[in-house]
Amino acid sequence: MTGTRIDKWLWAARFFKTREQASKACDMNRITSNNLSAKPSREVRLGDMLRIKNEAGEFEVEVLALSQQRGSAAVAQTLYRETESSKEARRKAAEERKLLGPIAYAAAPSKRPSKRDRRLIHSFRGDY
Template sequence: MNYRISTEPDARLRIDKWLWAARFFKTRSLAADAVGKGRVRIGGEPVKPSKDVRVGDLVEIEIERIVWQVRVLGMCDVRGPASIAQTLYEETEASRTKRQQEYERRKTFHEPAADMHGRPTKRDRRVIDRFSRGD
């Protein structure tokens, strides 16, 4: 298949379509939903799914509480393989280090409720109530 990537400075594409083509989201509707919820910003401003993104724009994408900061390098209106999708953007160095730190934090994080199985017992309920009341 022919994947035409436009790197012209005046090239533009809808943000939801670009996010889908760059493989940040599996479907275009998921991309549009994330944009609609304010999890995607262009130049620091929240946008609508119909907003055009241009080559050179700085896009912030929040996926599962991890923020990607990428500079748009190209436009492609079809979804291709990952090797093609990675040529559409370049992640900033600050974003890359913050993402790596978050991944490391998540590896070592212990979920407090992981030890609990099923409904709390009567004793567990008393402990929970004592903490929630602040006794």
């Protein structure tokens, strides 16, 4: 095998839980291959450099192996090698999130909203 679809490879390498999510990420320009925006059908080859943005962060990886099947996490990690600069950037981002501390959320209401409250909520959201 000389190449495989990028959405299948991203799914097999466990960057996304489903192939559909990988495909959407490509459509939203969150995946670049060799500094070019990647469409879901783009071929991935050995040695390609990919930049991947997902919920876990931003990864810059080199493709070491090809696969169209999703395997265990241990197998998935053998498909790529993350660059040192990418590891360092993700580590710094994690430290910054840790320093910010827990995000303050609004306290949950103690009772159900009244009819008037619901109307205000709906008008605020633009539902009516």
